[in-house]
Amino acid sequence: MGLEALFDPAFAASLPRFITPILLAALGGALCERAGVFNIALEGFVLVGAFSAVLGAYFFGSAAMGALTAVFGGVLMGLIFAEFHLRRPGDPIVVSIALNLLAAGLTTYLLRAIFDVAGAFRDPAIVGFEPIHIPLVAAIPLVGPVLSGQSALFYVALGAAVFMHVFFARHRLGLRLRAAGENPAALVAGGVSPERVRLWALVLCGALCGLAGAQLSIANVNLFVENMSAGRGWIAVVAVLLTRGRPLPLLAIVCLFGFVDSLSFRVQGLGWPQQFTDMMPYVATLAVLVVLSWWRLRRSA
Amino acid sequence: MRVELSDITVRFGDLTAVDRVSLDFRSGEVHALVGENGAGKTTVMNALFGLVRSASGSIAVDGETCRWASPQDAIARGLGMVHQHFMLQDSMTVLENIVLCNEPTGRFGFVDFRAARAHMAEVATAYGIEVDLDATVGALSLGQRQVVEILKVLYRHADMLILDEPTAVLTPQEKDRLFGVLRNFRRDGKAIVLITHKLDEVMELADRVSVMRGGRLISSAPVAETTKTAIARDIVGGELPAEIARAERAPGAVVLSVDGLTVRSRGRTVGPISFDVRAGEIVGVAGVSGNGQAELVQALTGLRRAHGGSVRLAGRPLDGLDVGARRARGMSYIPEDRQRVGLALEARVSENAAIGRMDQPGFRRGPFRIRSAMNRFAAELIARYRIKVAGPEARAATMSGGNKQKLVVGRELSRDTPLVVVENPTWGVDIGAIEFIHSELVRMRDAGHAILMVSTELDEVLALSDRILVLYEGRISGEVARAEADRTAVGQLMVSHGPSAAEIAA
Numbered sequence: 001m002g003l004e005a006l007f008d009p010a011f012a013a014s015l016p017r018f019i020t021p022i023l024l025a026a027l028g029g030a031l032c033e034r035a036g037v038f039n040i041a042l043e044g045f046v047l048v049g050a051f052s053a054v055l056g057a058y059f060f061g062s063a064a065m066g067a068l069t070a071v072f073g074g075v076l077m078g079l080i081f082a083e084f085h086l087r088r089p090g091d092p093i094v095v096s097i098a099l100n101l102l103a104a105g106l107t108t109y110l111l112r113a114i115f116d117v118a119g120a121f122r123d124p125a126i127v128g129f130e131p132i133h134i135p136l137v138a139a140i141p142l143v144g145p146v147l148s149g150q151s152a153l154f155y156v157a158l159g160a161a162v163f164m165h166v167f168f169a170r171h172r173l174g175l176r177l178r179a180a181g182e183n184p185a186a187l188v189a190g191g192v193s194p195e196r197v198r199l200w201a202l203v204l205c206g207a208l209c210g211l212a213g214a215q216l217s218i219a220n221v222n223l224f225v226e227n228m229s230a231g232r233g234w235i236a237v238v239a240v241l242l243t244r245g246r247p248l249p250l251l252a253i254v255c256l257f258g259f260v261d262s263l264s265f266r267v268q269g270l271g272w273p274q275q276f277t278d279m280m281p282y283v284a285t286l287a288v289l290v291v292l293s294w295w296r297l298r299r300s301a
Numbered sequence: 302m303r304v305e306l307s308d309i310t311v312r313f314g315d316l317t318a319v320d321r322v323s324l325d326f327r328s329g330e331v332h333a334l335v336g337e338n339g340a341g342k343t344t345v346m347n348a349l350f351g352l353v354r355s356a357s358g359s360i361a362v363d364g365e366t367c368r369w370a371s372p373q374d375a376i377a378r379g380l381g382m383v384h385q386h387f388m389l390q391d392s393m394t395v396l397e398n399i400v401l402c403n404e405p406t407g408r409f410g411f412v413d414f415r416a417a418r419a420h421m422a423e424v425a426t427a428y429g430i431e432v433d434l435d436a437t438v439g440a441l442s443l444g445q446r447q448v449v450e451i452l453k454v455l456y457r458h459a460d461m462l463i464l465d466e467p468t469a470v471l472t473p474q475e476k477d478r479l480f481g482v483l484r485n486f487r488r489d490g491k492a493i494v495l496i497t498h499k500l501d502e503v504m505e506l507a508d509r510v511s512v513m514r515g516g517r518l519i520s521s522a523p524v525a526e527t528t529k530t531a532i533a534r535d536i537v538g539g540e541l542p543a544e545i546a547r548a549e550r551a552p553g554a555v556v557l558s559v560d561g562l563t564v565r566s567r568g569r570t571v572g573p574i575s576f577d578v579r580a581g582e583i584v585g586v587a588g589v590s591g592n593g594q595a596e597l598v599q600a601l602t603g604l605r606r607a608h609g610g611s612v613r614l615a616g617r618p619l620d621g622l623d624v625g626a627r628r629a630r631g632m633s634y635i636p637e638d639r640q641r642v643g644l645a646l647e648a649r650v651s652e653n654a655a656i657g658r659m660d661q662p663g664f665r666r667g668p669f670r671i672r673s674a675m676n677r678f679a680a681e682l683i684a685r686y687r688i689k690v691a692g693p694e695a696r697a698a699t700m701s702g703g704n705k706q707k708l709v710v711g712r713e714l715s716r717d718t719p720l721v722v723v724e725n726p727t728w729g730v731d732i733g734a735i736e737f738i739h740s741e742l743v744r745m746r747d748a749g750h751a752i753l754m755v756s757t758e759l760d761e762v763l764a765l766s767d768r769i770l771v772l773y774e775g776r777i778s779g780e781v782a783r784a785e786a787d788r789t790a791v792g793q794l795m796v797s798h799g800p801s802a803a804e805i806a807a
Contacts, residue, residue: 170411172404179390179401186388189352190402191373 011266012145016154017220018265019258021046021212021229023157025236026250027164028074028208033245034168035201036181036194041081041096042209043233044103049074049213051107054126054224055114063129067153067214074210077103078202086195086202100233108226122223129153129219151219153211160208164247177201181245209233231281235261238285242292253288260284302328302363302379302460302492304349309358311341311348318344320516321358326461331483331493333507333524335500336536337703337731341516342496343385346463350382351375376403381459383450385466385496391439395449396421398438399456417456424455428485442591444475451482461492468502469729472589473759473792480506498536498732500529514538537733545740545764548747552767553580556719556751557601561610564596571596571775573610578751580719583742585766586755589795593775594755595637598724601753602634603627615719628657633713637724643709644697651679651693654712686711687737703734710738714745721745723754727761739765759791771795 025042032039049070056062056069081099084090115121129151138148167174176197179187184194212232217224235257243249264280304326311319319341326332334342348355351369360367362378369375372382389398396417404412405420421434432448441449447467454462464483468476483493483506495507503510504524511521512535519535520527555577563572571593578584588594599605601612603624612619614630622630636642644653655675658664663674679693686707690700697705706726713721723742727735742765746752756762762769769781771794779794 170414172406172410172412175393175397175401175404175412178393182390182392183388185386186390187402189372189382189384189388191351191371191376192402 009145011262012142013149014265015146015258015262016150017215018261019255020151020154020157020215020219022232022236022239022257022261023161023251023254024153024208024212024215025233026239026254027157027160027247028205028212029236029240030164030243030245030247030250031177031201031205031208032198033240034181035177035198036184037081037085037198037201038092039081039096039202039205040093040237041077041099041103041233042205042236043229043231044096044100045074045077045206045209046213046216046233046236047103047107047227047229048077049210050217050228051110051213051224052210053214053216053218054121057126057128057218057222058123061125061127063127063152063218066127066218067129067211070210070214070218071207072210074206074208074213075203076206077209078204078206081206082199082202086198104227107224111224111226118226120223120225126218126222128222129214151215153215153219156211157215158251161247161251168247173197173200212236235281235285242288256288257281257284302490304380304461304492305361306345306349307359307361309345309348309360310356311344311353312356318516319348319355322513322516322518323358324511324518324521326492326494328460328490328492329487330509331487331495331507333495333497333503333510334513335496335498335503335510335532336513336519337498337733340513340536340731342513343465344516345513346382346465346494346496349375350380350463376457376459379458379460380463381454381457381461382463383447383454383465383467385469387446387450389438389446389449392437394435394437395432395441395452396434398449399434399453403457421452421456424452428455428482428489430482442475443470444472444478447471447475447479459491461494462486463494463496465496466498466729467495468497468499470590472757476502500532503532504529512536533732545736545743547743550581550747552582553749556580556615557753558613558616559601559610560613562597562600562607562612563609564593564600564605565608566596566605569775570608571600574775574777575610576770576777576780578720578753580751581746581749582767583746583752583754583765585762585769586753586772587759587762587769587791587795588757588772590757592772592795594724594757594772596775597772598634598636598722598755601722602632628716628718631718631720633716633718633721635709635713635721635723635726637728639702639705639709644705646696646698648697649679649693650683650688650690650695650697650700650708651675653697653708654679654682654693656712657716682708682711682715685715686741701731703730706730706738707734710741714741717750719751721750721752723752723756725756725758726754727756727758759788759795763788763791773798 025046029039029042052073053066053070057066077099081095084095085092111121112118131149132152134148138144168178176187176192180194180197187194187197216228239250239253239257243253261281264277268274268277306322306324308321308323309319310317310321322345336342344353347353349360351372351374367378390401396414399421400412400417405416407413418434425432430448430452432452438446438449467479471479486493497503507524510524510527510532512519512532514536557578560575561573563570574597586594596605600607603622614632617630619627619630640646652675655664655678659670664671676693682688683690683693688704688707688711690704700708710726726738742752742754754765763786767783769786769791771778771791773795778798781790
C-alpha cells in the first residue's frame with residue numbers, strides 16, 4: 001500500500017467533514033477566549049447543537065430549520081453559562097464541567113423522552129444538508145474535491161473564520177470583546193459593561209457551537225448518536241488556547257487537526273490497530289504543543 | 302462650565318471614605334486636590350465621575366442637578382478622567398484605545414477608523430500633542446501612555462479633565478511637557494482637576510488648592526493666598542516632622558561588591574556595572590526609569606540571571622545562588638511593586654509578615670506553621686511600624702498603599718541583614734509614610750547596615766544618599782558624593798554618559 005492510496009480524492013473530499021465542526025466550535029471558543037470568559041464547555045454546546053439539529057430537521061423537515069434549532073439550542077447553553085458565570089459569580093471551570101455533564105445527560109434523556117429510542121436515532125424524516133457542487137472549482141486537482149461538494153456549513157465556517165478576523169480588528173463589538181478580555185476596568189471607566197460584552201460572546205459562541213453540532217448530525221450523517229460530539233469540543237478548546245483565540249491561526253491549526261483526524265480514519269482501513277489510530281489526533285495535539293512552545297521560547301530568548 | 306459638588310458622602314460598608322465634601326470647579330482654572338493616600342481624593346472624584354455611588358449629596362453642572370447611572374452619563378456631560386492606573390489595552394493601537402467605548406460606527410457596527418483618525422489629527426494639532434496613532438500601546442513609555450489617556454478624554458469633547466496622580470510615573474521632562482499641555486487646556490477654557498500629593502506641582506500649576514484628610518475637606522483656597530507650609534500642615538493635620546537627622550559616621554567595610562555585572566534582557570545589555578556599598582552608608586542609584594534599574598536589582602537579588610561579572614556579599618561570592626540562598630547570606634529586599642512582588646494580597650497580614658521566616662525556630666512545628674507565633678510577630682510589626690490595619694488576621698489587600706509599603710519595609714528591615722536593597726521605597730505612598738520610611742532607612746544606615754537604594758525620585762536620592770550613582774542606558778554614567786550632589790549635576794548625568802575623556806583632558 002502506497003501513499004497514493006491514502007491521499008486520493010475521496011480522502012480530500014472527506015477533510016471538510018472533520019474540519020467543519022471543530023472550526024465552528026473553535027471560532028465560538030475564540031469569542032469567549034478573547035472576551036475573557038474561560039469557556040471549556042464547547043463539548044457540551046456542540047452536543048446540544050447536534051441533538052437540536054436532528055430535532056429541527058425531523059419535525060420541520062428541512063436542513064435549514066435543523067440548523068436554526070441547533071443555533072437556538074447552542075444559544076440556550078450560552079445563556080445558561082451566562083446566568084451562572086456572569087449574573088452569579090460562578091467559577092467558569094465549574095460551570096463548564098456542569099454544562100458538559102448536563103449536555104450528555106440531557107440529550108440521552110431527551111432521546112428517550114421524545115423519540116423513544118436508546119443509543120441512536122435514525123429516521124428518513126431527518127432532512128440533512130445536501131452537498132453543494134461548484135462546477136469550475138470541482139475541476140481543480142487536489143483542492144477541487146475539498147472545496148466543492150461540501151455542506152453549506154463548511155462554507156459558513158470558512159467565511160466565519162475570515163469574517164471574525166475582520167470583526168476583531170474593525171467591529172465595535174470585536175474591539176470591546178478584546179478589551180473585556182484584556183483590561184475590563186477600562187471598559188467600566190468608559191461606561192461600557194464588560195458583563196454585557198461577555199454575554200454577547202457567549203450567545204455568539206452558542207450559535208457557532210450549535211452549527212458545529214448541526215454539521216455532525218445533519219451534514220456528516222443524518223442521525224443522532226449519544227455523545228456524538230466525541231471529543232471534538234475539547235479539540236476545539238485546545239485549538240483556541242494554542243492560538244489565543246486569533247481566527248486565522250485558528251483556521252490553520254484546525255485544518256491540521258482535521259487532516260490528522262481524517263487520516264486516522266483512513267489508516268484504520270489499512271488494518272492499523274484502532275487503538276493506535278484513535279490516538280493520532282491527540283498525538284498531533286501534543287506535537288503541536290511541543291513545537292509551538294519551543295518556537296515561542298526561541299522567539300522570546 | 303461650572304461643576305459643583307455639595308455635601309458628597311461615600312460609604313464602603315462601615316467605612317465613611319468621603320464625609321460631606323463640597324467642592325466647586327470652574328472653566329479656565331486648575332484646581333489641585335491634595336491629601337495623603339486614603340484621604341478620599343480619588344473616591345470623591347470617582348463619585349463625581351459616576352464610578353462610585355454617593356450615599357448623599359448632589360452634583361450640579363452649570364447649575365443643573367445631575368444624577369448619573371454610569372460614567373457614560375458623566376462623559377456625555379463633558380467630564381473626562383485620567384485614572385492613576387492607566388485604563389488602556391496594551392495589545393491595541395493608540396487609535397483603537399482612543400475610540401474604545403466611543404466608536405464612530407458605519408454600517409453594521411463597523412468602526413469608522415478614518416473619521417476617528419481625521420478627528421484625532423485635528424485635536425492633536427490644536428493642543429500641540431505629538432503621537433503615533435498606529436503604535437501599539439504596550440510598546441509606549443509611561444509618559445506616552447499618559448498622552449494616550451489624555452487624548453481619549455479629548456476625543457470625547459470633555460470640558461473638564463480630572464487627572465489622578467498624573468506625574469507619578471513621569472520623568473521631569475515628561476512632566477514639563479504634560480504641564481505645558483495642561484496650560485493650553487486652561488487657556489482654552491477647560492476646567493482641570495489635579496489630584497496629587499506633590500506640593501511643588503501644586504505651587505507651579507494650580508490656581509486653587511483643596512486639602513482633604515480622613516475623608517473630610519480641610520481647606521480650600523486660591524494658591525496665591527496660601528503657602529506650601531500651610532498646605533503641608535493641613536495635609537498631615539499638625540506640625541510637620543523635622544528634617545531627618547543622620548549620624549556623622551565614616552563608612553565601614555565593604556559589604557556588597559559588584560564587579561563587571563552584565564545582564565541581558567530583551568535584546569539589550571545592561572552593564573558592565575561595578576561599584577561597592579560599605580557598611581553604614583546609603584548608596585543611591587538615580588536615573589530615569591528604564592535605564593537598567595530593574596535589571597540591576599533583579600540580578601543582585603537573584604530574580605534574574607546575570608550574564609557576566611560577579612557579586613560578592615561580605616566577601617563571599619553570590620554568583621549562581623537563588624533568591625533564598627542570597628537572602629540567607631544576609632540580604633533583604635524592598636521591591637518596587639508591593640502589589641505583586643512584595644506582598645501576597647489575598648493572604649493575611651500575618652502570613653505576609655512571616656514570608657521568609659518560616660524556617661526560623663518558633664514559627665514552625667514540623668511541617669506545620671504556628672499561627673499564634675505568626676500573629677504575635679505581625680502584631681509587633683504593626684505596632685513598631687505604625688501600620689494602619691484591622692489586625693494580623695486581615696487580608697493584605699485591605700490596607701492602603703502606604704500601609705502595605707510599611708509592612709514590606711518592616712518585614713525586610715526587621716531581618717536586620719548587613720545589606721538592604723531598596724527599590725523606589727516611597728512610590729505612591731503618602732507624606733506621613735514617606736517620612737517614616739526615610740527615617741527608618743537612615744536609622745538602619747546609622748546602625749551600620751549597607752543600603753543600596755534605587756530610586757527614580759531624584760529628591761529622595763538627594764535627601765538620603767551618602768553617595769549617588771547615576772544609571773544611564775544600562776551603565777553608570779557618573780558618581781557624585783553627598784557634599785557635591787545637586788539637582789543639576791545629577792540631572793545632567795541622568796541624560797548623558799558624563800564628561801568624556803576629551804573634556805576631562807581639556
